[in-house]
Amino acid sequence: MKPKHTSISKIGEFGLIERLKNKCNELRLSEKITDQIILGIDDDTAITRPSPGMLQLSTSDLLIEGVHFDLTYTSMKHLGWKLMVVNLSDIAAMGGVPVYALITIALPAKISVEMVDDLYEGILHAAQTYGCAIIGGDTNTSIGNTMVSAMITGEVPDRFLKRRNGAKPEDLICVSGNLGLSHAGLQILLREKKRFLDSQQQSEFKSELSEYTTAVTKHLAPKARFDISMTAAQQEWVHAMIDISDGLASDLRHICKQSGTGALLFEEKLSIDPLVEKIANQFGESALDYVLFGGEEYELLFTIDPEFESKLSKQMPDIRIIGQITEEKDDIALIQSDGSKRTIVSGGYDHFKKE
């Protein structure tokens, strides 16, 4: 009898994760251990309490060549930096600060020692910038592609912890930075890669990136927004927080799902960056879609008590209010510029679902 074979693309990444979560939650463990675990496998970041008063945050992310990055246009330095930032951003989103990281890498024969040096230059630059020790990991050969993975542990005092499940109806939805830039930058990089591969004289190829630097940099070397998160963490009136890795719509959905709320976004408040507009136009695509669904932004999305709007503008002047939390469970919609309402359906990027 042939064993059953259900393709993962059939249930999708989120389906698979759901399935695995349920299994993991069935473990029967000692009270000593379960008492330490405040939030387990139900989030990008786990919360544990090794000692009273302080919470520990643990997160891990793996980047795979051909899936998450392309060495044609990603330097090893940028890769190392971004590996750290995608994990650090998860720590920031909970209001925490990093403590240490474990780095695990798998390297095919084409990767030279100098390339590994460059990778670590990026990793260490991020570690130094955000104050995170590198305390271990694992280094391996790969017969396939390059893979780099980091596990970062951070900490946060109990009272500063922010989670996805704290949003309340009437809360204002706030976001840092300009959204859509990372996806726009990726589009430009993919176009330049194609131009390079199509060019007759590859050795003389010159990429045309100068007008798109902001977008390309945002994609290749995003920042972890501790500048915002550490202020936000200290405000009781910040109710829920997440970082935007899957895209605004998708990550807002995480907040709504866990808080039992809905959300309204206002198109006119989204104020699309002119560069996003310009790039989307070049590809004949919707800049608004870039803003709503573009992933890998690593900006912070959080909700605040509406009574504290004036405090927000004083303490975090660069944050924009783009919408409001509603009571309508899981109903996420956009109020368009003409006043009409458009339900936002997409769940963002899914690694396993075929597009």
Next chain:
Amino acid sequence: MKPKHTSISKIGEFGLIERLKNKCNELRLSEKITDQIILGIDDDTAITRPSPGMLQLSTSDLLIEGVHFDLTYTSMKHLGWKLMVVNLSDIAAMGGVPVYALITIALPAKISVEMVDDLYEGILHAAQTYGCAIIGGDTNTSIGNTMVSAMITGEVPDRFLKRRNGAKPEDLICVSGNLGLSHAGLQILLREKKRFLDSQQQSEFKSELSEYTTAVTKHLAPKARFDISMTAAQQEWVHAMIDISDGLASDLRHICKQSGTGALLFEEKLSIDPLVEKIANQFGESALDYVLFGGEEYELLFTIDPEFESKLSKQMPDIRIIGQITEEKDDIALIQSDGSKRTIVSGGYDHFKKE
């Protein structure tokens, strides 16, 4: 100008790790963070102190298809179990107990949902057996091979911590279990794989493993020796401890290097398992080499104060004394059955060096 390209095989895995360690140790971090880090990147397992009195242990290992495992003869259940054990064994070696794990996997399209279920059955069986929560991780598609990685955090009270650097001249060298079985089992599996691939009628192929079960099981589903480690951790007279993942000679070298000692092993005390003898004979190889250099044993190697030999035999009757620590720095030798001395040179398995 072409960038410099030094092949990693030129400096080897240990050379690469040394290089990366040095870089990581150059980070300048706040006292708050450095105070928490007792042992950083210089070991398989990092030691941190999030709170007074208790130490936290963190380790991570990545298993890659084609490098560390072969799905021809490794079931997904065994793979999941072993992924946990290789990490848990690192926690055991420090005298700790596990608390939680993050699991990161990269799956190519050929892997079905049922196979992931099986993988997790193995992971969870180990988690349940050894009392470890699964609190997160990352799940990805891979365009290359299957990769599975775990980061496990454990804890140990300060007074029970065992490290590699505690061995003293005159200490007796102790080992759990029978060495060489894992490598012997691997040899059998590789032979059966070849028989299968060479067979005319693959659908009717029957593997011949029954006489080799102990060895094959040791390779595919090793145990983490908490039964020994938890007793050993509580004895002050246990001075240094490590788990045997690279091989007896190589892991003993780790202890000697970090303790500033040498070691003598006694061939007659190694008492080679008859099955190891039998299998090595079939391949025309030396059973002693299997014992000295065979990796992936996950048995415990530790040194004890010689005055407590009788306590050892009472409290850990299954442990064998196989040698003695000496003052001769880094000099590791075998006293052969005929009384002659053979220096042990090999450094064990290196992922990057060409054999």
